[in-house]
Amino acid sequence: MHPIGRVRSPFTDTTQIPKGPGAKHDTEGDLEINPELEPGLTSIEGFSHLFVIWAFHRSESYELLGTPPTDDRPHGVFATRSPRRPNPIGLTVVQLLHRDGHTLRVRGLDMLDGTPILDIKPYLSSIPEAQLRRGWLDEAEARRRAAAPPID
Amino acid sequence: MHPIGRVRSPFTDTTQIPKGPGAKHDTEGDLEINPELEPGLTSIEGFSHLFVIWAFHRSESYELLGTPPTDDRPHGVFATRSPRRPNPIGLTVVQLLHRDGHTLRVRGLDMLDGTPILDIKPYLSSIPEAQLRRGWLDEAEARRRAAAPPID
Numbered sequence: 001m002h003p004i005g006r007v008r009s010p011f012t013d014t015t016q017i018p019k020g021p022g023a024k025h026d027t028e029g030d031l032e033i034n035p036e037l038e039p040g041l042t043s044i045e046g047f048s049h050l051f052v053i054w055a056f057h058r059s060e061s062y063e064l065l066g067t068p069p070t071d072d073r074p075h076g077v078f079a080t081r082s083p084r085r086p087n088p089i090g091l092t093v094v095q096l097l098h099r100d101g102h103t104l105r106v107r108g109l110d111m112l113d114g115t116p117i118l119d120i121k122p123y124l125s126s127i128p129e130a131q132l133r134r135g136w137l138d139e140a141e142a143r144r145r146a147a148a149p150p151i152d
Numbered sequence: 153m154h155p156i157g158r159v160r161s162p163f164t165d166t167t168q169i170p171k172g173p174g175a176k177h178d179t180e181g182d183l184e185i186n187p188e189l190e191p192g193l194t195s196i197e198g199f200s201h202l203f204v205i206w207a208f209h210r211s212e213s214y215e216l217l218g219t220p221p222t223d224d225r226p227h228g229v230f231a232t233r234s235p236r237r238p239n240p241i242g243l244t245v246v247q248l249l250h251r252d253g254h255t256l257r258v259r260g261l262d263m264l265d266g267t268p269i270l271d272i273k274p275y276l277s278s279i280p281e282a283q284l285r286r287g288w289l290d291e292a293e294a295r296r297r298a299a300a301p302p303i304d
Contacts, residue, residue, distance in 0.1 A: 001153060001239050004230075033230075037238065040216040042228035046287020049279050053205065053241055064192040076194035078156075078185075078272040086189065087153050089205055089271045091243070093279065119241045120230040124286055126278030127201050127245065134276055135198020 003116035004040075005033035005102075007054065009109045014058075014083075017110050019069045028097070031104040031117060038102040045099050049123035050106070055116045056088035071140035079135065090115075093123055155268035156192075157185035157254075159206065161261045166210075166235075169262050171221045180249070183256040183269060190254040197251050201275035202258070207268045208240035223292035231287065242267075245275055 009029035011017050018024055031052065033041060044050070062084045065074045077085055094106035104120075161181035163169050170176055183204065185193060196202070214236045217226045229237055246258035256272075 001241075004238050037216060037230075040229040040238070041231070042217060042226070043231040043288045044228055046285065046291070047231065048283060048285035051243060053239075053243065064189060065194060074194070076196055077192040078189075079194065079196040079199065079274055081273060081276075085271060086156050086192070087205075087270045089153075091203060091205065091271075091273055118239045119237060119243075121233060121243055122231055122287065122289070123279060123284070124233075124289065126281060126284065127275060129278060131200060132275070132278065133198065133200035135274065136195045137274070137276065139198070 001055075001118055003055070004037055004119065005031055005117045007109065007111045007113065007115040007117060008032055009111055009113045009115070011109070011112050014112065017112075025108045025110050027109045028105065028107045029109045031106055031120065033102045033104070033117070035102050041099060041102065041104070044096070044104070044120075044122070047096055047122045050094055050096050050104075051121045051123055052092045052094055052117060053119040053121070054090045054092070054111055055118055056083040056085070056090050057116055058112070059083045059085070059088040062086050062088075070137060073136075075136050089118070153207075153270055155207070156189055156271065157183055157269045159261065159263045159265065159267040159269060160184055161263055161265045161267070163261070163264050166264065169264075177260045177262050179261045180257065180259045181261045183258055183272065185254045185256070185269070187254050193251060193254065193256070196248070196256070196272075196274070199248055199274040202246055202248050202256070203273040203275055204244045204246055204269060205271040205273070206242045206244070206263055207270055208235040208237070208242050209268055210264070211235045211237070211240040214238050214240075222289060225288075227288050241270070
C-alpha cells in the first residue's frame, strides 16, 4: 500500500476533530492526489459524494474492545470507527465541491492534515433510511436524550 | 496490512459476479473473521449494514483510465470500482443477517471466495437520494435506456 495522495485539512491534532453525537462534519479541505495519478480522476467531477479510504498514520496499536466517545460502554472495534484497528484503515464519505487538476476540494473531512490517502471511489447508492439500524449508537444517543432532554 | 478474515462466497471466478446496470447484489455468504479477533465483533449484531474493506488479491497491476462494463467510454480509476487500482482495495456494503461467533452471515457479496478482509465498519448514515449524483454512471444508464427502451 502506497499513498495516492494526502489530505489537506485544518486539523493538526485529533482533539480538534468533531466527535460524538451531533458532531457536524462540514469541514472543507483538499484531497491532493499525486500529480502522476491525475488521469485516474477523469470523470470524477460528475459524482456528488466520494468514499475516501485512508490510513490512520498516527495509530500504533489496536484494541478489540473500546469505549467510543459516543457511549459509556465498550464495543467491539469492528462495531465502531475507532482509529485503533487491526488494520489502521479509515473511511470517510465526503461531498465533492470541485476538482482543480489533481486536487479535489471536498466537504466533510474528519482526518488530520497530512493523512495518507489510499483510495478514492465514487459513492453510488445509499441504504434507504427505513432499512438502516445503527445498533449501540442509536441506543447511546437515546440514553443521552433521555438523560438531558432538549430545553425549548 | 494483514487479513482479519476471509470471505466465503459462492463466486470462484470473477465472471460469476453480477456486474453492470441492474446487477443484483443479493448473494449471501459469510465473513469468517479470525477467531482471536472475535471480541472485536462485540455489539455488531445491532447494525443492519456493514462496510467491508477487502483486498483485490488477484489484481496484479493497475490502469488509470479504463472502460467499465457499465459504459462504452473510459473513466478514471478513482471514478470507478475497477479492481485494477493503485492500491487494490475493495469496498462493499453488505446487509448483516446474523452473527454466529466469529462468523457474520451477510447478503450483498460481490467478492470471490477466499477474498482477504482488511476491515469491517458499521454503516452509519446515507446520503439522501435527492442530494446524490452518480456522474458518468447515470449518463451511461440513460444512454442504454434510450438505445433499448423497455418493452411494455
